[in-house]
Amino acid sequence: MDTDIILKQVSDALKDRSWEGFLKNIQGWSEPDRTRLGKFWKVREELSSAENGIILRGSRIVIPQSLQERATILAYEGHQGIGRIKSRMRENVWFPGIEDSVDTIVRNCRTCQLTGCVGGPGSKTVTWIVGHSFVHWASKYAERQVYGRNLGLKGHLHEVQWWGKGGMRWGALLPWLAKMVPQRGCPDLLIIHLGENDLVQLSGLALLQLMQRDLDVLKSRLVGTCIAWTELVPRKVWRGAMKHGAIEKARRKLNRAMRLYCGDNDIKVIAHEGIRLAEPLVFRDNGVHLSQLGNAYYMMEMRDVVSKLWNEAIWCPRV
Secondary structure (H helix, E strand, O other), X not given: OOHHHHHHHHHHHHHHOOOHHHHHHOXXXXXXXXXXXXXXXXXXXXXXXXXXXOEEEOOEEEOOHXXXXXXXXXXXXXXXXXXXXXXXXXXXXXXXXXHHHHHHHHHOOHHHHHHOOOOOOOOOEEEEEEEOHHHHHHHHHHHOXXXXXXXXXXXXXXXXXXXXXXXXOHHHHHHHHHHHHHHHOOOOEEEEEOOHHHOOOOOHHHHHHHHHHHHHHHHHHOOOOEEEEEOOOOOOOOOOOOOHHHHHHHHHHHHHHHHHHXXXXXXXXXXXXXXOOOOHHHEOOOOOOEOHHHHHHHHHHHHHHHHHHOOOOOOOOOO
């Protein structure tokens, strides 16, 4: 089925201000079409119809399938780098699978393959890793490794900046960004690792609502920035908690809910699966911070995600 017809179904739903007919019409459609329509359903609250019939997601134009490849190729002219191209695309247009479309163009770009990089001159990307003490100690660990604080990425193409503050809670994120962005501009990639310090003071539901509300704000303000959220990791000791088991249960439940939310809102998820209570050696004696082994797992997963986002292979030592 042509996506223009799919967009017509979306347009009709917007005009009728009802999605009941939309849901009825997709019954019996092929699986690929239902999957594509599901992408529109998930962002339906952000969709609107302009007077000329153009569908918008926020302020971005929704591109029909027949024009998606052309739009991506036009945005990639000049080989300005995968970070910058994704930023330009996110600022102006949207369609389901927009980032995968950019990745495909880059992988098939002869110029980029010959030069061995993801972009041309002036395409340096900036990554901010923001969070509590885990981020601080991870940056110190990275300094002592061969790959360094830049995570093994090519320095002339990428810059990784670490912003870790001990005891930082989720509520400090927006005020911090409101101060930093005017000074330094928006990063191409924002990785957030916060929330564990809030679990004892807030209920899991209250923290979930706070995180989702603030991420909605960030998505509207940092339009050209790719956002990645780090799952809350376990702790052997939850300082100030009366029942550690209850906090651990709330952590797991919140992570499940946030994975669904992030999947629906084009936010990357970093799951630090190597950091588990069943592996006590990943923690320091205080039961909160990560040991050398824990930081090794932490950095392995962080580097893997960052390299995939920038479509660049990074040097990785043999174990």
